[in-house]
Amino acid sequence: MSxxxxxxxxELLKAYRMMRTIREFEERLHVEFATGExxxxxxxxxGEEASAVGTMLHLNDADYVATTHRGHGHCIAKGVDVHGMMxxxxxxxxxxxxxxxxxxxxxxxxxxxxxxxxxxxxGGPLICGAALAAKYKKSGGVGVCFFGDGxxxxxxxxxxxxxxxxxxxxxxxxxxxxxxAEATSSTWSVATDNIADRASGFGMPGVIVDGFDFFxxxxxxxxAIERARHGGGPTLVEVKFSRYFGHFExxxxxxxxPGEVQKLRDEKDCLKRFEERVVRAEMxxxxxxxxxxxxxxxxxxxxxxxxxxxxxxTAEDLLSDVYVSYP
Amino acid sequence: MPSPVTVGVIANPASGxxxxxxxxxxxxxxxxxxxxxxxxxxxxxxxLGVDRVLxxxxxxxxxxxxxxxxxxxxxxxxxxxxxxxxxxxxxxSDSVSDTHxxxxxxxxxxxxxIAVLGGDGTHRAVAAHCGKVxxxxxxxxxxxxxxxxxxxTVAGLAGALVASGAVPAEVAxxxxxxxxxxxxxxxxxxxxxxxxxDVCVSRQRFVxxxxxxxxxxxxxxFLTFASPDGIGLSSIGGAWAPVERTASHGLHLRFARxxxxxAIGAIGVPIVAPIAPGRVERxxxxxxxxxxxxxxxxxxxxxxxxxxxxxxxxxLERGDRYEIALDWDGPLTVDVERTLRYSASxxxxxxxxxxxxxxx
Numbered sequence: 043m044s045x046x047x048x049x050x051x052x053e054l055l056k057a058y059r060m061m062r063t064i065r066e067f068e069e070r071l072h073v074e075f076a077t078g079e080x081x082x083x084x085x086x087x088x089g090e091e092a093s094a095v096g097t098m099l100h101l102n103d104a105d106y107v108a109t110t111h112r113g114h115g116h117c118i119a120k121g122v123d124v125h126g127m128m129x130x131x132x133x134x135x136x137x138x139x140x141x142x143x144x145x146x147x148x149x150x151x152x153x154x155x156x157x158x159x160x161x162x163x164x165g166g167p168l169i170c171g172a173a174l175a176a177k178y179k180k181s182g183g184v185g186v187c188f189f190g191d192g193x194x195x196x197x198x199x200x201x202x203x204x205x206x207x208x209x210x211x212x213x214x215x216x217x218x219x220x221x222x223a224e225a226t227s228s229t230w231s232v233a234t235d236n237i238a239d240r241a242s243g244f245g246m247p248g249v250i251v252d253g254f255d256f257f258x259x260x261x262x263x264x265x266a267i268e269r270a271r272h273g274g275g276p277t278l279v280e281v282k283f284s285r286y287f288g289h290f291e292x293x294x295x296x297x298x299x300p301g302e303v304q305k306l307r308d309e310k311d312c313l314k315r316f317e318e319r320v321v322r323a324e325m326x327x328x329x330x331x332x333x334x335x336x337x338x339x340x341x342x343x344x345x346x347x348x349x350x351x352x353x354x355x356t357a358e359d360l361l362s363d364v365y366v367s368y369p
Numbered sequence: 370m371p372s373p374v375t376v377g378v379i380a381n382p383a384s385g386x387x388x389x390x391x392x393x394x395x396x397x398x399x400x401x402x403x404x405x406x407x408x409x410x411x412x413x414x415x416x417l418g419v420d421r422v423l424x425x426x427x428x429x430x431x432x433x434x435x436x437x438x439x440x441x442x443x444x445x446x447x448x449x450x451x452x453x454x455x456x457x458x459x460x461x462s463d464s465v466s467d468t469h470x471x472x473x474x475x476x477x478x479x480x481x482x483i484a485v486l487g488g489d490g491t492h493r494a495v496a497a498h499c500g501k502v503x504x505x506x507x508x509x510x511x512x513x514x515x516x517x518x519x520x521x522t523v524a525g526l527a528g529a530l531v532a533s534g535a536v537p538a539e540v541a542x543x544x545x546x547x548x549x550x551x552x553x554x555x556x557x558x559x560x561x562x563x564x565x566x567d568v569c570v571s572r573q574r575f576v577x578x579x580x581x582x583x584x585x586x587x588x589x590x591f592l593t594f595a596s597p598d599g600i601g602l603s604s605i606g607g608a609w610a611p612v613e614r615t616a617s618h619g620l621h622l623r624f625a626r627x628x629x630x631x632a633i634g635a636i637g638v639p640i641v642a643p644i645a646p647g648r649v650e651r652x653x654x655x656x657x658x659x660x661x662x663x664x665x666x667x668x669x670x671x672x673x674x675x676x677x678x679x680x681x682x683x684x685l686e687r688g689d690r691y692e693i694a695l696d697w698d699g700p701l702t703v704d705v706e707r708t709l710r711y712s713a714s715x716x717x718x719x720x721x722x723x724x725x726x727x728x729x
Binding site (some may be wrong): 048229234235236238239241242247248249250251255257258260261262265266269277282319322323324325 | 383386387388390391392397399400428429430463556572573574575576577578579582672684686687
């Protein structure tokens, strides 16, 4: 079994559009958050796009994803509506969760997005549940749990990986190691240094992949997801990369070296790397990509304008969406 | 006072964690075991007179575990002579350039020998910069063709006998072949890469997760040697026309695309070979020829990637024209068995150990 990394032009264009949409969405939020209009905290995914997109291109609406507090990128890549997301972040009634979730609780079950999550490591049990359901119902679906280097030290993630292995669930654990749990360096806090090394303790394969390289992520996750779909059980994939912004917006990032982020942007931008390679391979032209850039900018402009103009939830809305009525 | 006998040690912290853990049943070689292997190597080196070891820092725990082991040794077993271990001061980039810079620094420091712990890729990275300094090769895992899979203590004994000059170079060392690929025209003109075991022209367009996992991706293969009991891409040559490391030639194989247009696969000879641990695959070979030393052969391919010792490295660009040649400028490596056999015939271990003990 091998997943080809040879993508068609349409697939490459789709991948670029997704990554560019995430980047534009996050860069714009970075600017807008400073105006004080956005309630709560936002944690931005810029710089990490290759991970979400390289994974999500292998998934469909029947596959489930649970993400983290840094979840915008995963939501966009899983197909959650960008207008609805922006409205949600602004706390508007037109948001995907009617403005009551905000940045850290964006969810859209119709797209298989179980939600961003404010609780570190909370996606593990959710994905075990989704994967168990897929296995039980023989739907062919898989569950993908994104978590960070901070969550990699949480008991709930260990328990989830153990359960997934014991029950041989179609689950994929994607450890997005961006180097810092809030302000704590993963080289200090993760005892094994490589999160992937923990996989053997749970009886599953563990691999490390360069998170700045879309093609590397796409190929490795393709293998892991195919393996899960065909009854091969869970996999732990550690994606190593770094984030462009702070832990949250407003984080002064005094724990990072001077010039660290600029160096990342200059030398390890997953979008620039993607462009260099697809243009060199004559799969896509720079003009095509600039066309996508313009379309994405229009999309984000529109999402931002609509979100700001949309109504806030009313007091009565506090009483809706509280309980689910089962038939 | 004679200068201390110094040996470099490179233990690749990143080896053994790539996609092959997923696409094959390749072994996982944990950080703790790499550090333990260095410790066993130190025991062998130290007892036979190596005074000093230079090694690299890393961020994945090999150096940290080694430091802990050195503290323990000093506390409980100091009577067993270990070399003094020093870490080279250089920035850590968590990439292959750490190895390149480390080897350069070791050469500058005058090491007699470099012990390498890693896979084919690690050895290739060291070989690109080690010049005339011989390598003591140690495989960290079962997925490698170039380095020896053996106990590090024993390798350390042989390494010490070579580094100290107790066993002459003409007995202890062997010269290896290598493959050189150079770009002679196009946007990447001037680029040059080497391989110690194999160069594969892969049909995959992008480097991606690097490993060549699917036999259908193999367009052509150039081999420096092909052991009949080898693992990896070179096993394909080994299954059809084995070539010794010492043979004066290599191999060049071309493959049909299975199930391609017009069933081209049917015109190839089916060969079954262990291309990876737990993966015995069938490939359809179109041609298999001797590849002679010193002949530059054009790599006729427009798309795809070039893989070196099993890892895709170069994405082909329009206009790029690559050539490949085989030469004898690969690294010198320690023949551990021959070194220790020579040593046994002259009872060198007893003498050298006595000298080392008194020296202490």
